[in-house]
Amino acid sequence: MLSSLSRIYLHANYLQGLIPASIGNLSHLTDLSLSLNELSGGIPPEIGKLGSLTILDLSSNKLTGTIPASLGNLRSLSELYLLNNSLVGPITFIGNLSASLIVLGLSSNKLIGTIPASLGNLRRLSELYLSDKSFGPITSIRNLTASLTILNLSYNKLTGTIPASLGNLRSLSELYLSDNNLFGPITSIRNLTASLTVLNLSYNKLTGTIPASLGNLRSLSELYLSDNNLFGPITSIRNLTASLTVLNLSYNKLTAFDNHFTGPIPKSLKNCSSLFRLRLQRNQLSGNISDAFGTHPILNYMDLSDNELHGELSWTWEQFNNLSALKISGNKISGEIPAALGKATHLQGLDLSSNQLVGGIPKELGNLKLIELALNDNKLSGDIPFDVASLSDLQKLGRNFSATILKQLGKCSKLIFLNMSKNRFTGSIPVEMGSLQSLQSLDLSWNSLTGDIMPEIGQLQQLEVLNLSHNLLSGVIPTSFSRLQSLTKVDVSYNKLEGPIPDIKAFREAPFEAIRNNSNLCGNATGLEACAALMKNKSVHKKGPKFVILTVVSLLGSLLGLIVASNAEERKGGYGVVYKAVLPSEQVLSVKKFHQTPEVEVTSLKAFRSEIDVLMGIRHRNIVKLYGFCSHAKHSFLVYEFVERGSLRKVLNDEEQAVKMDWDKRLNLIKGVANALSYMHHDCSPPITKMFFWIQNMRLMSLILAQLGS
Incomplete structure (x- = not known):
C-alpha cells in the first residue's frame, strides 16, 4: 500500500519500540527522518535496501548495537545523521559510504577506534561531526577532503600537536577541536584558510604565545582559546579582524581571563565595532582603560574583573546600547561612577566592586532594569538613591550602603541575594524585609543591629542562607522560624539571644560556632543545654505568637x-x-x-x-x-x-452519612491525606515517617478537608 511513499518525517514525537525491518520494502523512499524520539534496538540492516534514500536521520534516540555495513549500499545518500544514540563499535564502515555524502554526523555515541583513512574517499563531504569519541591521535585527520566546511572533533581524546595539514582544508569555515589533549604551540594555525569564521581550541594543553598570524583570518568572528597554557602579552590580537564578535582567552596565562596575559588591552579592540562578547577576567592586564573602548553597538557582555587596570569609566555609554552585563571588579578603577551609565539601557548586571571609586551612587542607575548590582569595597559615600533602591527586578545586591537602604529594599520583590554585612547599621531589622519573598540568601552580619529579630523573616519561604551574626540582637528567636524549611545554613552567633532555637534542620545541625556567644540559647544543637533543664525555674514572655x-x-x-x-x-x-x-x-x-x-x-x-x-x-x-x-x-x-464531624470510620459506618460522602468529597479527602503525608515525609525536618496511621485517625472537617489526628 505504501510502496510509492517517498518521504517520512516522524521526528520530534514520542515514538518507542524498534524500527521495523519492513521499512526496507519502501523502495521509493528518499527522505527518512525519525530523530528526537525514543526508538530503541539496533538499526535494521534492511535500510540498506533503500537505494533511492538521500537523507537518513536517526539522531537523538536510544539506538544500540553497531552501525550496519549495509548502509554502504545507499549510493544516493547525501546526509547521514546518527548523533546522540548509544551506537558502539569501530567506524570502519565509513569506507563503504557513498561518495556523494555531504553531511556525516556521528557525535555522542560510544564508537571507538581511529579516524579511518578511507574518510578521505568522501570527496564531497562538507560537514563532519565526530565529537564525544575516542579517536586517538589527531594525525589521522590528514586525509580529510578539501571540501570540508565544518569539522567538529571536540570532546575526544585526540593527542599531539595541531597538524599543519589542516591548512589543506581551503573551504573550512568552522573548526572545533576543544576538550581534547592537544599540546604544543598554535603556530600551525597560520596555514588555516582565510575563510575561517569559528576557531575553538579551548580546553587543551596548548602552550606558547598567541601568534600574530591570527590576523590573517580576515573572516574570523568567534575565537576560543580558553583553558590552555598560553602565556605572554595579548598585543598580538591587535591584528584581529574587525569582524570578530566573540573572543574568549580565559584560563590561560595571557591577559585574557584565567590566563597569564599581561600588558594593556590592545588598542585595536577600540575599533572592533562588531565585538559581541569580551571576557578578559582573571589575568594580569594592566594599563589605563579610560580610552580603551570606542563604539561597540552590539557588545553584549564585558568582563574585565580581577586584573590590574586603572583609569576612569569615561566611555561614551550611550553607544553601549546592547550591553547587558558589565563586570570590572577587582581592579584599580578610580573616579566617580558616571551618571551616563544610565544610558546603557539594556544593562542588567553591573559589578564595580573592589575598586577605588569615590562619590555617590548616581540616581540615573534607577533608569536601568538591573538584576545584579555590586558596588561594595569602594570609597563611595552618601545614601543609595531612592530610584536605585526601588529597582523591582533587582536580584543581587552587594554591601556598603547606609541604614536607610534596608527599609527601601522592601520594594525589590525579586531580590534573591542580599549582602549588607560589615556596614554600620544600627536600630532594629525593619519589618519591610519580610516582603522579600524571593530572597534566598540574607547576610546582615557585622553590624550594630539591636532589638528582637522580627518574626516577618519567618515568611521568607525561599530563604536558604541566613547570617545575623556579630550584632546586638536580643530576645528569643521567633517561632515563625519553624516555617523556614528551605533554610540550610544559619549563623546567629555573637548576639544577645536567649530561649529555644527553632526545631528545624538548619539549627539542629548548625556547628557550635554558628550559635555561640549568646545570652542563653537552648535546644537540640551541639554545645547547647536542653531547654527543659534551662527553663525549669524561668518563664519567658516575649511578644509575638506563642503556644x-x-x-x-x-x-x-x-x-x-x-x-x-x-x-x-x-x-x-x-x-x-x-x-x-x-x-x-x-x-x-x-x-x-x-x-x-x-x-x-x-x-x-x-x-x-x-x-x-x-x-x-x-x-x-x-x-x-x-x-x-x-x-x-x-x-x-x-x-x-476539635474537628466536628469526627473520624472517617464513624462516617463510613453510618449508612446515611456514607451516602452523602460522594466520590468528589472522597477524592478531596484523599488529596488532603496525601498533602499531609507529603508534608510530613518531605517538608518536615527531620521527616516524620513513623506514625500510627489508621482510619480512626482520619478526622473530617465540615468542608471535607482531610486532617490527620494524633
Missing part, C-alpha cells in the same frame, strides 16, 4: 465541667483517652489525657515529650492544630483543634 500554656490548676479545677459526658470519650489508646471539651467561651477542643500510672510513668512521659517535639514543628492545613499542653507529674494533657 497556649494550660495551667494544671485551672484545667484540673474545671475538667469535669469541660467534658460533656454523653460523648466525652472519643477513643481510647495505649497512651491515653481523647475527650471532647467545651470551654466557658463555648470553644470546643479535643483534650488528650495521657495514662499516668506508676508502672508506665516513665514511658508515658517519654511518649508525651516525643509527641510534643513532633507537633511543635508541624504547620499544615490538613493536620490538626495543637493549641496547648500541660505537663505534670500526675496529669499530662494535649489540647487540639
